[in-house]
Amino acid sequence: xxxxxxxxxxxxxxxxxxxxxxxxxxxxxxxxxxxxxxxxxxxxxxxxxxxxxxxxxxxxxxxxxxxxxxxxxxxxxxxxxxxxxxxxxxxxxxxxxxxxxxxxxxxxxxxxxxxxxxxxxxxxxxxxxxxxxxxxxxxxxxxxxxxxxxxxxxxxxxxxxxxxxxxxxxxxxxxxxxxxxxxxxxxxxxxxxxxxxxxxxxxxxxxxxxxxxxxxxxxxxxxxxxxxxxxxxxxxxxxxxxxxxxxxxxxxxxxxxxxxxxxxxxxxxxxxxxxxxxxxxxxxxxxxxxxxxxxxxxxxxxxxxxxxxxxxxxxxxxxxxxxxxxxxxxxxxxxxxxxxxxxxxxxxxxxxxxxxxxxxxxxxxxxxxxxxxxxxxxxxxxxxxxxxxxx
Numbered sequence: 083x084x085x086x087x088x089x090x091x092x093x094x095x096x097x098x099x100x101x102x103x104x105x106x107x108x109x110x111x112x113x114x115x116x117x118x119x120x121x122x123x124x125x126x127x128x129x130x131x132x133x134x135x136x137x138x139x140x141x142x143x144x145x146x147x148x149x150x151x152x153x154x155x156x157x158x159x160x161x162x163x164x165x166x167x168x169x170x171x172x173x174x175x176x177x178x179x180x181x182x183x184x185x186x187x188x189x190x191x192x193x194x195x196x197x198x199x200x201x202x203x204x205x206x207x208x209x210x211x212x213x214x215x216x217x218x219x220x221x222x223x224x225x226x227x228x229x230x231x232x233x234x235x236x237x238x239x240x241x242x243x244x245x246x247x248x249x250x251x252x253x254x255x256x257x258x259x260x261x262x263x264x265x266x267x268x269x270x271x272x273x274x275x276x277x278x279x280x281x282x283x284x285x286x287x288x289x290x291x292x293x294x295x296x297x298x299x300x301x302x303x304x305x306x307x308x309x310x311x312x313x314x315x316x317x318x319x320x321x322x323x324x325x326x327x328x329x330x331x332x333x334x335x336x337x338x339x340x341x342x343x344x345x346x347x348x349x350x351x352x353x354x355x356x357x358x359x360x361x362x363x364x365x366x367x368x369x370x371x372x373x374x375x376x377x378x379x380x381x382x383x384x385x386x387x388x389x390x391x392x393x394x395x396x397x398x399x400x401x402x403x404x405x406x407x408x409x410x411x412x413x414x415x416x417x418x419x420x421x422x423x424x425x426x427x428x429x430x431x432x433x434x435x436x437x438x439x440x441x442x443x444x445x446x447x448x449x450x451x452x453x454x455x456x457x458x459x460x461x462x463x464x465x466x467x468x469x470x471x472x473x
Contacts, residue, residue, distance in 0.1 A: 115152060201219050
């Protein structure tokens with residue numbers, strides 16, 4: 083792929099520490115993870131103006147890191163964990179997880195340590211509710227060894243210990259090319275923290291684990307009963323999101339480009355709705371990816387990649403959690419891998435991985451509708467966007 087000559091702009095801020103300047107009252111800071119096969123250095127800390135909807139192109143900090151594709155913030159905002167989505171054939175062939183401290187006032191990132199993820203292409207991580215473990219999803223494009231769920235202990239000072247538990251799953255083999263082995267795409271805890279749900283694209287299942295570190299700190303996860311949620315053949319589950327009240331959950335299924343809606347109670351997901359992201363009769367390539375809800379729980383936003391390259395907006399029925407499509411909006415780029423609503427909920431920031439840009443779009447907080455584009459910032463291979471706010 084021919085690289086556009088935009089990177090010097092983003093590299094205007096030097097790697098590492100920079101002079102600390104007082105932040106404007108209407109500014110927020112965000113982190114952007116990226117893929118580093120090209121000119122990207124890895125992890126970027128940037129400033130966002132909530133008044134104008136503009137990202138300052140000059141980084142506050144640049145952290146050199148290999149493929150930090152997913153970022154997880156601790157609830158107290160003291161630590162940032164990045165999965166290094168490496169695999170054989172890349173500059174760094176080993177999948178890893180990195181831990182960083184986050185300075186309380188300056189937000190300066192400093193590396194604490196790094197451990198191997200015991201799998202290829204770790205693509206997602208999440209913290210247990212008590213902050214004691216990081217659940218790392220090794221996707222592994224290659225069927226040998228295939229994907230896995232890794233459990234990494236986290237100490238009170240953010241230090242990571244080696245993987246203590248590794249789980250894999252039998253593949254569905256429905257798709258001869260993409261489902262020959264497990265491909266764990268994400269793993270998240272239930273709202274009460276008692277269960278962990280591992281979404282396996284290669285198995286067409288969401289695997290359910292009970293979380294009980296007191297019983298066995300070296301193996302805090304054990305299969306729940308039932309041990310999985312069966313999904314349509316060839317659907318490829320990707321990301322799971324629980325509603326703010328914990329009564330419902332939403333799951334993107336990458337390969338079928340659908341969203342499944344579940345009722346949730348005591349470790350059990352009961353499917354209530356299945357929503358297609360492709361327009362009626364549309365023949366475009368499709369690949370469901372990220373999903374996020376508005377802060378008030380009224381709207382759900384879902385990205386669809388392929389050749390569709392849209393962000394879909396759904397109104398959430400507050401009585402039963404079901405979805406009603408109200409808008410589909412072009413992302414004005416290619417491959418919206420991840421996106422984020424800013425803390426004011428007035429903008430959506432979209433990371434278009436293959437067209438190398440972050441697109442900022444206005445959002446109406448009352449209606450949920452997406453409006454005009456206010457910025458298209460050149461940025462090579464963005465993969466995740468996280469605002470530095472307490473979780």
